Amino acid sequence: MSGSDAWTTIESDPGVFTELIEEMGVQGVQVEELYALDEELLMSLRPVYGLIFLFKWRQETDNRPTLNPEDTLGHIFFAQQVIPNACATQAILAILLNAGIKLGSTLSELKDFTSAFPPDLKGMAIGNSEQIRRVHNSFSPPQPIVPDEAKLAEKDDEVYHFISYIPIAGSLYELDGLKPGPIKLCDLDAKDEWLLKAAPHIQSRIERYAQSEIRFNLMAVIQNRKQVYSQQLAKLQQSSQSGEVHQPMDTDLAGGAASPADADSEMGRLMELIQQEDDKFRQWHEENVRRKHNYIPFVFNFLKLLAEKGRLQPLIDQAAASKPASFSHQEK
């Protein structure tokens, strides 16, 4: 299974996805995990390009009609999920390639090259993309300790499935790579907030799965928050310097700054948020460095050092006494 063209499993973690997106050449996008379907929280994260709902998959009856992909060629990028281990990346691509944002060369080329393909060929093109596969696989431990994936799958033989929710050209869609085509959920008026229209659909899934105790995650693909806050901060600094009467911002800020004192506290709040984003990205980067580093030489040399210092025996005794493990495969 571990051939040079295999896709490995990666963690479903916002830090992984954020760096994955960046390494595929897309700037200014990040992924946040949502632990509840909180409409206020969703609104505060705007602009949201799309939502990804992931859950442990099992057979379900779903008789909702799907659009004929031929009818939507050129408007909706819809690819079928061809490679199981790539499903996270495919769900992310489903959003990036439909969001109307600047894509960078790798993804722009992919989108153009496959624009006339049917969904299965689009899926295969993604699977065959060496660049995307290389970036995806980089988030798994490096060779030679990538085991036969089939063996790990035995122990935790549940498959995760990813569904993307995204507004495209005035309608809300559900994109599921295991279906033959996109599912249109509803039309969106100019004044509609698509997040609020998507929430009930996601909520009913959550309720359905919660009853069967199926675990799930919800992620939002959004504009880089530090960028958003920095822009807001810059505006505030500009207008307070020029002494203008400040306009309330039509964003998620609670009220608009209407006086110098308010402007100051608002700027303070934004700077704190920016600091939090910096801390979060630093933490994410640390974790990704660890994910990509092969620690076997470290472990071996550490154990060797302990043996030389006569400190290994207690660990051996402990290993001999403990009951057999159930290995946990770290995949959400």
Add this chain to the structure above:
Amino acid sequence: MQSNGVQVLQEVRAGRLFKDASTLRADSRKGLIRVIEREDGLISFQWKERATVQPDCDPETDIITFPGDAIFIKIPNSSTRSFMLKFVEADRDLFFWMQEPRAEDDAIRAEQLSANINSYSPDHAGEGQEEEAMDTADQAQIAEASCTGATRASAEEQAGVQAAQLAAALRSIGMPAGMEQGESDVAQLLSAMQQRRQQLPGPSLSEVLKPEVLLPILQDPTILQILAEHLPEGQRTQQDLENLVTSAQFRHQLDVFSSALRSGQLDLSHFGLDSQGSSVLDFLIGIQERFSQADKQ
């Protein structure tokens, strides 16, 4: 579904086939194959008649299967819906004919049966024993012996205790149909159990190298000095080292490594170790033997 601590892993509607000289004769009764996981974590393969008034009648066949004992396969060169429980040991085979409506699913069911009778759930052995009602005093003895944490005995000692209790329980509930009862068979069971126990995977490195074990050790400053070159650039401070051993990413790599080791994909000779084994314990012992300096202390 759980009842009395027993977990039904799989049920397949099937009838018996009996050897009659050189042929297999079908028993026309409607029956049920059931694979269960007992309270003590052992797997039982059972067959019982279906058309009885009481749903919970005792099975006619009730065999404990250890991993590696048997597989469930189609009978070679015979009619399509004939299957067998084929044992590694001679003269223990049992034969069945499928009574499920859809023949297309026979192959999958057989695979699942094979998987279930070869499974082993160490986590269940000893779990919830205190709450469940015991059918016999002997089963209670097995449960207590299996509870880990009650004793710091070595793995071998634990296996010995379990095997003795198991033998006693089997004697009391009666051996399954087709098996001779005798001391030598019990002795065989004991040694089979010992072997199984030794073949079992053992802990993952992530369990041996727990943070609470490692952090005190890492206070020794020479460790970072020597190991820094094996850490990624930019993560070579003492704080980084301590963050590492508590991180999920490190734990995951230890699990992946332990799994690869166990599956035989990693040859310990790659590490310059003599050990022939493939468990984490073998790995640690190999390192100890190669690098510990017996003349010091």
